[in-house]
Amino acid sequence: xxxxxxxxxxxxxxxxxxxxxxxxEYRPEITKKVQEAAAQGDxxxxxxxxxxKRLLRQIDSRVRYLVKRxxxxxxxxxxxxxxxxxxxxxxxxxxxxxGEVVRYRIVGKDELDxxxxxxxxxxxxxxxxxxxxxxxxxxxxxxxxxxxxxxxAIRYQPFDDAE
Numbered sequence: 352x353x354x355x356x357x358x359x360x361x362x363x364x365x366x367x368x369x370x371x372x373x374x375x376e377y378r379p380e381i382t383k384k385v386q387e388a389a390a391q392g393d394x395x396x397x398x399x400x401x402x403x404k405r406l407l408r409q410i411d412s413r414v415r416y417l418v419k420r421x422x423x424x425x426x427x428x429x430x431x432x433x434x435x436x437x438x439x440x441x442x443x444x445x446x447x448x449x450g451e452v453v454r455y456r457i458v459g460k461d462e463l464d465x466x467x468x469x470x471x472x473x474x475x476x477x478x479x480x481x482x483x484x485x486x487x488x489x490x491x492x493x494x495x496x497x498x499x500x501x502x503x504a505i506r507y508q509p510f511d512d513a514e
Contacts, residue, residue, distance in 0.1 A: 362462035439457050442510055448499055457471075
């Protein structure tokens with residue numbers, strides 16, 4: 352199955368901020384440390400030089416990745432026509448047959464954060480939920496077997512913790 356290169360606007364802005372920070376602030380800081388360590392003489396036994404050079408390579412690798420990734424990502428903004436159905440960027444509440452309630456949001460792989468309840472658009476759960484409405488039943492094939500969920504709520508804004 353082809354992987355989606357989608358991202359929410361907030362997710363794209365987060366990656367863009369990271370890129371700008373790495374390139375304009377963190378990299379120059381580490382470059383300065385490398386230059387200072389190199390000025391001390393013998394580089395082969397200079398732990399500060401070796402560590403910061405390795406860190407600089409890691410920064411450069413991440414910068415290259417982010418530049419390439421930001422170019423290929425497609426920002427998906429909310430459209431009022433989506434209201435009442437689950438699409439990319441939606442927050443939703445599900446309930447299983449045992450009464451267990453979970454809340455998730457469908458995002459791109461670059462935004463995946465299970466602690467926040469974010470699931471990737473490429474996951475079986477997200478694929479099964481696209482286009483569903485409140486009170487729809489959804490069946491999802493999981494490694495432990497078929498699971499059934501009912502859609503309780505759909506939003507395009509985060510749920511309040513008080514709800």
